[in-house]
Amino acid sequence: MGLLSSKNKEILVGPLSKNNPVIVQMLGICSALAVTSKLEPSIVMGLSVTAVVAFANVIISLLRHTIPNRIRIIVQLVVCAALVTIISEVLKAFAYDVNKQLSVFVGLIITNCILMGRLEAFALGNGPWESFLDGIGNGLGYGIILVIVGFFRELLGSGTLLGIQVVPQVFYDFGYVNNGLMILPPMALIVVAVIIWVHRSRNKDLQEN
Amino acid sequence: MEELLSTFVRSIFVENMIFAYYLGMCSFLAVSKNVKTALGLGMAVTFILVCTLPINYMLENYVLKEGALSWLGAPFAEVNLSFLSLLIFIAIIASFTQLVEMVVEKYAPALYASLGIFLPLIAVNCAILGGSLFMQQKALANVGVATVYGLGSGIGWLLAIVGMAAIREKLAYSDIPKSLKGLGITFIITGLMGIGFMCFSGLKI
Numbered sequence: 001m002g003l004l005s006s007k008n009k010e011i012l013v014g015p016l017s018k019n020n021p022v023i024v025q026m027l028g029i030c031s032a033l034a035v036t037s038k039l040e041p042s043i044v045m046g047l048s049v050t051a052v053v054a055f056a057n058v059i060i061s062l063l064r065h066t067i068p069n070r071i072r073i074i075v076q077l078v079v080c081a082a083l084v085t086i087i088s089e090v091l092k093a094f095a096y097d098v099n100k101q102l103s104v105f106v107g108l109i110i111t112n113c114i115l116m117g118r119l120e121a122f123a124l125g126n127g128p129w130e131s132f133l134d135g136i137g138n139g140l141g142y143g144i145i146l147v148i149v150g151f152f153r154e155l156l157g158s159g160t161l162l163g164i165q166v167v168p169q170v171f172y173d174f175g176y177v178n179n180g181l182m183i184l185p186p187m188a189l190i191v192v193a194v195i196i197w198v199h200r201s202r203n204k205d206l207q208e209n
Numbered sequence: 210m211e212e213l214l215s216t217f218v219r220s221i222f223v224e225n226m227i228f229a230y231y232l233g234m235c236s237f238l239a240v241s242k243n244v245k246t247a248l249g250l251g252m253a254v255t256f257i258l259v260c261t262l263p264i265n266y267m268l269e270n271y272v273l274k275e276g277a278l279s280w281l282g283a284p285f286a287e288v289n290l291s292f293l294s295l296l297i298f299i300a301i302i303a304s305f306t307q308l309v310e311m312v313v314e315k316y317a318p319a320l321y322a323s324l325g326i327f328l329p330l331i332a333v334n335c336a337i338l339g340g341s342l343f344m345q346q347k348a349l350a351n352v353g354v355a356t357v358y359g360l361g362s363g364i365g366w367l368l369a370i371v372g373m374a375a376i377r378e379k380l381a382y383s384d385i386p387k388s389l390k391g392l393g394i395t396f397i398i399t400g401l402m403g404i405g406f407m408c409f410s411g412l413k414i
Contacts, residue, residue, distance in 0.1 A: 026235065026239065029238065030231045030232055030233065030335045074300075081296045081300075082296065085292060104342040104343060107342050108339060110295060111335040111339075186403030189231075190396070192396055193393045193396035193400065204388075
């Protein structure tokens with residue numbers, strides 16, 4: 001079996017849309033909503049989660065035959081907590097401002113359900129390479145949603161992208177006003193709801209009754 | 210006394226775990242289908258928050274924080290273990306959940322049966338770890354305030370999930386676009402409830 005056989009490609013690409021962790025599997029919603037009022041923290045958060053999920057998947061997958069079944073939740077939590085501590089120290093050292101904006105949500109990656117969900121559902125039953133791909137795929141699927149939500153909230157809420165003004169001054173002269181509601185927490189939920197709406201009207205088989 | 214009361218009210222309404230920080234959304238969305246189970250889970254979450262916050266507060270202030278070990282003597286005065294706080298907090302929460310589960314199973318089997326699988330799942334509920342992390346970030350004044358903060362956050366979470374479950378029970382009779390059914394409309398309702406809760410943000414006692 002090659003490194004990127006068709007099955008592995010499916011593992012990597014599936015979570016981006018059809019099997020997206022946030023809008024289809026309903027995992028990791030808490031942090032997806034809380035950090036997306038600007039684009040930059042969304043990107044950083046997406047990358048951090050991708051790194052943690054990928055490496056946690058590999059570690060648990062390597063240990064899967066040695067962990068006693070009864071204490072596996074504690075073992076998984078400890079592995080995740082160690083990885084998250086590393087990520088949070090790295091962010092403190094190299095991206096201090098973003099780390100401040102993310103506040104407790106970096107620590108909360110531990111209890112991000114994507115992590116536990118993928119470890120339980122995938123890493124415990126598959127080899128390290130597949131688990132690594134699965135982690136990358138799910139992390140990116142999560143990241144994509146964060147970036148879309150962050151993009152619209154920053155564009156409509158403050159008229160900037162990554163801190164750079166993109167809505168031209170002419171608009172403001174003619175009476176265009178930034179929508180302050182987009183910055184506030186409840187709008188994240190509504191933006192995600194719209195994404196779900198669009199996604200489900202394109203993928204009819206995901207609709208609920 | 211005044212501080213206790215204001216912490217309590219603030220943590221229920223202004224800093225509501227769900228509507229202001231979105232903590233515990235996963236179980237909030239998954240378990241809010243009927244009022245009875247929502248109430249059970251809400252009470253379990255409140256209970257664990259009230260138990261773990263004081264413990265984590267003591268650990269934070271007497272073991273982990275910079276200079277917290279000075280009660281052991283001068284050589285320990287400069288030890289800073291705060292990088293371990295995530296690990297310690299999650300370990301306390303996970304083991305406490307396990308302990309509560311075993312105690313409830315032994316002495317109150319009826320309650321255990323009604324809570325079912327929700328008890329073990331609480332260990333990975335972000336509202337609980339979030340409570341501890343906010344406690345650390347806000348540097349609350351003493352153990353009493355920390356306990357009241359835990360109680361208030363728990364009750365706020367309980368209010369939100371029970372309200373949501375009540376709305377979703379009625380939602381069965383409404384006409385919703387097909388692709389918005391289920392998850393989509395739940396998000397929108399949570400958003401609207403959040404906007405409603407924002408009117409408490411000016412509240413001061």
